[in-house]
């Protein structure tokens with residue numbers, strides 16, 4: 001018996017090592033996971049903690065995917081993605097932002113911007129390379145930098161600046177090891193946007209320090225009052241930019257898992273290398289749906305945008321009315337009110353609000369230290385629910401008035 | 403000219419208050435109120451009502467679509483006959499259509515008998531009506547943009563970052 005065990009290599013155990021790699025251990029656990037698990041077990045909760053549209057995908061898009069399945073689109077596609085889709089992405093970016101990308105070499109279809117972020121980091125970072133990131137920031141940026149061996153350098157943004165990143169703040173933190181700036185505007189969680197002028201400042205820093213810019217523009221179509229500026233469209237910036245775009249938010253297609261990355265051929269080639277061995281390709285039916293979305297989905301996007309805009313105004317006005325100062329979010333579908341006046345931390349506030357009033361929202365601290373003192377409230381939920389949530393929050397605030 | 407943004411919102415929910423309309427559109431409450439008054443005055447807003455699914459309320463009703471062929475009249479075309487039809491409260495909607503017949507009439511009644519009697523005794527004998535074809539509705543799925551079953555349940559996770 002013992003011999004058999006030894007023969008199988010089970011006998012003498014090597015010194016025990018952790019099951020999980022140091023690299024993954026180094027990623028801090030999501031502190032609010034527990035809180036969220038709890039929330040799924042509670043009844044009667046109104047959740048402003050969502051991060052996706054409440055619309056289902058426009059039916060003609062779903063229908064296109066169903067038809068594609070009927071036509072036998074059930075196979076792998078090119079590692080780059082369907083050429084028709086890449087051509088359509090190129091047309092879209094040309095028409096909307098005047099950008100010229102070669103669909104054969106400069107566009108990669110990904111399984112969402114999520115994969116795009118990961119691919120970009122793995123493609124451009126060497127161990128120890130630094131990535132500057134305006135913060136509060138989308139939760140994936142830091143882990144993706146760390147998993148690729150990079151060093152995440154948060155650049156705090158402030159409410160006084162409407163949560164736009166200042167070029168001077170980037171400039172101050174740039175070092176010889178800085179490889180890239182990664183940013184997402186319109187911003188999750190703050191709803192901030194960066195105008196053309198603001199982006200010029202970022203471009204200057206990028207040029208001065210020869211940095212790449214990873215620009216997550218997934219909320220590009222959800223901009224209110226003004227038109228989005230695509231970072232790559234600034235003079236000289238296309239060659240420095242990895243543009244990440246998607247379908248999840250604009251077309252209410254979160255579950256389809258499809259998006260795209262655009263950059264110069266050398267970078268796309270590198271990203272494709274990783275994608276080829278880890279993902280192979282984005283799901284073909286989702287690619288077919290995305291094709292339909294780009295070809296004929298413009299009207300849907302506009303209608304949804306107009307609808308979010310109405311709810312945005314109700315949410316922001318409502319938050320201010322119950323006594324939470326809230327800067328004007330001009331993009332995405334989040335409001336980011338300050339809860340500093342209550343004396344509670346954002347995690348305490350969110351937890352008490354859930355237990356006492358059954359309203360779920362995400363503490364700003366989940367998005368980095370500079371998010372402390374704020375609460376992310378998603379308004380992609382029905383007006384009735386927004387109203388009820390605001391009423392409950394008003395009651396909560398009266399009870400916790402300092 | 404009516405304010406289209408306000409009409410769009412009211413078309414979805416007639417109970418939206420002027421204050422809420424003002425918040426949603428970014429205009430003042432006074433401006434929203436006057437926009438509503440204007441739309442009412444110029445007939446852009448016809449009336450405010452409720453979409454009822456009578457089946458859910460436990461009331462059986464019988465619906466029918468009736469194709470009506472008519473002979474157009476000198477000077478008045480189809481209008482005179484259309485009017486004699488749409489004056490009946492039983493006629494829920496009346497449209498002039500292109501194709502093999504002229505008017506599409508939707509009729510509602512309490513029983514099949516009642517609808518049949520209406521068609522045979524009231525509608526068909528109208529002067530100028532040359533023929534009718536009656537289609538009883540077996541199931542109403544969607545009406546005026548609203549799915550009568552109500553929306554599908556949300557599949558969305560209650561949170562995401």
Ligand SMILES: Cc1ncc(COP(=O)(O)O)c(C=O)c1O
Pocket residue numbers: 051111112113114115138184187188216218246247248254258259563
């Ligand atoms: C800023 C940002 N980037 C990327 C994503 C993920 O997008 P996708 O569904 O395309 O992976 C999200 C989703 O919440 C997001 O908010």
